[in-house]
Amino acid sequence: MELLFAAPALPLDKAGKYVAGAYVVFVVLLVVYLAIMAAKVQRIEKELRDVAAIAEEKKEAQAAPGRGSETPLASHGSGGGGTGV
Amino acid sequence: MYGKGLKPLSIATVAMLALSLSLVFFYAPLDGDQGFIQKIFYLHVPLAMVALVGFIAGGVFAIAHLRTDNRKWDAYSYVSIHISVIFGVAVLITGAIWAKASWGHWWVWDEPTLVSFLIVFLLYATYYPFRYAIEDRDRQARYASVFAVTAGAFVPLNFMAVRMAQSLVHPRTFATAEGGLPGEMMLTFLVSLAAIALLWTTLVKFELTAKSASGQVKRLRRALDAPAGGGGSRIAPEVS
Numbered sequence: 001m002e003l004l005f006a007a008p009a010l011p012l013d014k015a016g017k018y019v020a021g022a023y024v025v026f027v028v029l030l031v032v033y034l035a036i037m038a039a040k041v042q043r044i045e046k047e048l049r050d051v052a053a054i055a056e057e058k059k060e061a062q063a064a065p066g067r068g069s070e071t072p073l074a075s076h077g078s079g080g081g082g083t084g085v
Numbered sequence: 086m087y088g089k090g091l092k093p094l095s096i097a098t099v100a101m102l103a104l105s106l107s108l109v110f111f112y113a114p115l116d117g118d119q120g121f122i123q124k125i126f127y128l129h130v131p132l133a134m135v136a137l138v139g140f141i142a143g144g145v146f147a148i149a150h151l152r153t154d155n156r157k158w159d160a161y162s163y164v165s166i167h168i169s170v171i172f173g174v175a176v177l178i179t180g181a182i183w184a185k186a187s188w189g190h191w192w193v194w195d196e197p198t199l200v201s202f203l204i205v206f207l208l209y210a211t212y213y214p215f216r217y218a219i220e221d222r223d224r225q226a227r228y229a230s231v232f233a234v235t236a237g238a239f240v241p242l243n244f245m246a247v248r249m250a251q252s253l254v255h256p257r258t259f260a261t262a263e264g265g266l267p268g269e270m271m272l273t274f275l276v277s278l279a280a281i282a283l284l285w286t287t288l289v290k291f292e293l294t295a296k297s298a299s300g301q302v303k304r305l306r307r308a309l310d311a312p313a314g315g316g317g318s319r320i321a322p323e324v325s
Contacts, residue, residue: 014186015120015121015122015186016121018122018125018182018183018185018186019121019122019124019125019186021182022125022128022129022178022179022182022183023128025175025178025179025182026128026132026175026179029171029174029175029178030284033171033288037291037292037295040295040299041295041298043299044295044298044299044302047299047302047303047306048302050306051302051305051306051309054306054309054310055309058309
């Protein structure tokens with residue numbers, strides 16, 4: 001414990017590395033978090049494209065005579081590639 | 086709904102962070118005792134304070150959830166705790182770097198402030214496995230809220246206990262007989278605190294917006310797919 005009280009201030013060349021390290025850690029954590037959130041937003045966008053495609057198919061099926069009630073919407077299920085933008 | 090005001094909030098956060106960094110490195114004087122290494126103080130302490138307040142906020146939102154049974158408050162509680170845990174990681178790492186530079190050790194086990202923060206952090210680290218171990222979404226939200234209230238009450242108690250421990254190692258910056266921080270340092274600290282608090286608010290809002298969008302897309306998909314559509318994700322609370 002006495003060692004802690006005796007610790008002198010570090011010279012600028014040594015202290016600079018520690019200060020830079022602390023701020024870089026903070027920035028890296030922030031960037032990692034934002035990257036994860038960006039991936040999440042991309043996934044939501046993909047899901048939204050899928051839902052839009054299902055809605056469009058449903059609309060087309062309802063518009064086509066005699067086919068409206070037979071369209072198996074459940075076949076889209078989960079997943080599936082996105083169509084259109 | 087959650088995304089409203091996110092853009093101006095983000096701009097204010099970036100501006101405040103830039104101002105804070107400018108003050109830290111170009112305005113605040115060097116500390117007579119610690120020298121340049123004291124610059125870590127303007128990052129480490131605001132992060133710790135905001136993380137602890139965030140944990141308490143998570144508990145307050147959890148009380149609102151238990152009182153109203155509105156899932157919105159559960160989402161607020163979850164996201165508050167989530168962002169505070171991330172801030173907690175930053176606190177522990179920046180604290181270790183500061184300790185190494187000042188004391189020559191990455192960690193000091195007989196220092197109450199360090200150990201108490203680690204205990205709080207580890208307590209909240211158990212929030213995730215506790216929450217996701219419960220399948221039923223209603224029970225999951227209710228139990229997680231009870232956890233958040235209990236742990237949230239522990240945070241100020243823990244803080245007071247540490248203050249009463251009267252450690253001589255960890256500096257008591259704001260309540261010393263010598264009068265605490267000088268003016269320039271105090272101003273820089275307050276700006277840094279405001280910047281980190283804004284960052285926390287922005288990230289909470291951002292995450293809530295993403296969860297809300299995800300929840301609404303799932304609801305839409307269930308409505309389109311089949312009448313007996315499956316449940317939502319159990320990884321995180323779904324908000325609409």
